[in-house]
Amino acid sequence: xxEIIMLKYGELSTKKANINFxxxxxxxxxxxxxxxxxxxVLYDKGRMYVTNIDSxxxxxxxxxxxxxxxxxxxxxxxxxxxxxxxxKDIVLELVNTKAFNTFKVQTKRSNKKYPLDSMEISxxxxxxxxxxxxxxxxxxxNPDLLINLEIHKDSVVVYFDTYKxxxxxxxxxxGKGLLMLSGGIDSPVAGYLAIKRxxxxxxxxxxxxxxxxxxxxxxxxxxxxxxxxxxNGIVHLHVINFTNIQxxxxxxxxNDYLITLMRRCMYRISEGVLKRINGQxxxxxxxxxxxxxxxxxxxxxINKVVSTPxxxxxxxxxxxxxxxxxxxxxTYEISILPFEDCCTIFVPEHPVINPSEEKCIEYEKLYDYExxxxxxxFNHEIIKVEETKENKFEDLL
Numbered sequence: 001x002x003e004i005i006m007l008k009y010g011e012l013s014t015k016k017a018n019i020n021f022x023x024x025x026x027x028x029x030x031x032x033x034x035x036x037x038x039x040x041v042l043y044d045k046g047r048m049y050v051t052n053i054d055s056x057x058x059x060x061x062x063x064x065x066x067x068x069x070x071x072x073x074x075x076x077x078x079x080x081x082x083x084x085x086x087x088k089d090i091v092l093e094l095v096n097t098k099a100f101n102t103f104k105v106q107t108k109r110s111n112k113k114y115p116l117d118s119m120e121i122s123x124x125x126x127x128x129x130x131x132x133x134x135x136x137x138x139x140x141x142n143p144d145l146l147i148n149l150e151i152h153k154d155s156v157v158v159y160f161d162t163y164k165x166x167x168x169x170x171x172x173x174x175g176k177g178l179l180m181l182s183g184g185i186d187s188p189v190a191g192y193l194a195i196k197r198x199x200x201x202x203x204x205x206x207x208x209x210x211x212x213x214x215x216x217x218x219x220x221x222x223x224x225x226x227x228x229x230x231x232n233g234i235v236h237l238h239v240i241n242f243t244n245i246q247x248x249x250x251x252x253x254x255n256d257y258l259i260t261l262m263r264r265c266m267y268r269i270s271e272g273v274l275k276r277i278n279g280q281x282x283x284x285x286x287x288x289x290x291x292x293x294x295x296x297x298x299x300x301x302i303n304k305v306v307s308t309p310x311x312x313x314x315x316x317x318x319x320x321x322x323x324x325x326x327x328x329x330x331t332y333e334i335s336i337l338p339f340e341d342c343c344t345i346f347v348p349e350h351p352v353i354n355p356s357e358e359k360c361i362e363y364e365k366l367y368d369y370e371x372x373x374x375x376x377x378f379n380h381e382i383i384k385v386e387e388t389k390e391n392k393f394e395d396l397l
Contacts, residue, residue: 004078005050005060006157010071010167019045026069026170032232033063046110049078061163066229068196069170074148076159084116087156088128091147094158095129102139103129109151121149169198171232176279177311179203180270181223181237183216183341186285186314188223188331189322193313194283195230202277203227203235204270206242208342216339221385226331228387238273239381242342245372252366255348259293260355263302265369271306272377282310287317292351301355
């Protein structure tokens with residue numbers, strides 16, 4: 001007998017011909033996350049197993065619950081045994097360590113050659129428990145103890161405790177994206193949701209010193225650190241100095257078009273950086289109608305300066321839904337720290353909500369945005385942000 005953690009795939013099980021690629025990636029991601037623990041990871045098309053566990057199993061479970069591609073985790077016991085009488089005694093021995101009044105036996109049988117079917121196994125094991133343990137009874141609807149059996153080709157797994165995974169696809173199975181990461185609530189959530197769909201992310205942050213502070217930059221670094229927890233432990237943060245572009249637009253363009261023109265330059269820079277990292281998509285936290293630059297007309301006008309697909313994971317979420325996810329992934333308290341980013345400075349009192357592309361092109365002739373955009377793409381700071389257990393953002397308060 002050995003204690004194991006068994007991982008269930010959920011959505012990955014639909015991949016059929018491509019499943020080996022997804023499972024190999026998931027295994028590699030798990031090995032990276034558990035590199036400090038002495039354990040082994042094995043898998044087949046039905047399940048993945050963490051074995052030879054000699055460390056704190058609760059810590060390992062906590063790590064596994066941050067890995068996309070895992071639908072459910074169970075802590076169980078694996079036996080290289082298929083003799084049914086011995087299986088019944090194994091279950092009896094295990095449940096004798098539990099305190100319960102009612103129970104239910106639930107069986108899955110991936111070994112279709114086994115002489116008993118799932119219902120027969122459950123009934124027979126249940127009868128064996130009733131015969132050997134006094135004052136217990138079966139409750140199929142709301143049992144105190146749910147006993148799970150899985151009959152595999154060469155072994156049986158018995159488990160009781162289940163833990164929810166975060167689902168999705170393993171990071172890296174769907175390519176690479178660049179997240180436009182501000183210091184707000186929405187963009188970290190957008191990044192998390194993109195990672196959940198298997199996208200490995202880099203992040204990009206626009207600073208505008210001296211108009212934005214070092215605290216604002218540090219805040220974004222800590223948001224990237226939270227995302228690194230889900231992104232195989234690391235996020236490369238590209239920090240763009242946006243001061244020259246922002247000041248030029250402020251000096252030479254009409255006030256009501258400042259945000260639209262600024263966002264168009266941001267998109268151009270983001271696409272340039274994306275190409276340099278060989279990424280496939282841009283990702284941002286735009287939510288339809290939330291601010292002037294996020295009306296459908298504005299988004300269309302801004303989007304036209306790039307040919308790269310732009311993914312907006314929270315586009316149809318309301319603010320409360322976004323906040324709920326931000327709290328779940330532990331970015332909310334960082335995001336609400338009171339340090340302004342370059343999207344919140346120089347904001348006009350009445351920004352245009354239905355901008356004209358023709359006017360944008362006309363106004364962009366007033367300043368040399370092309371050379372400034374190129375400078376930002378090829379000369380910027382890159383910070384390697386790694387996950388940590390510490391709440392370092394407390395230093396920003």
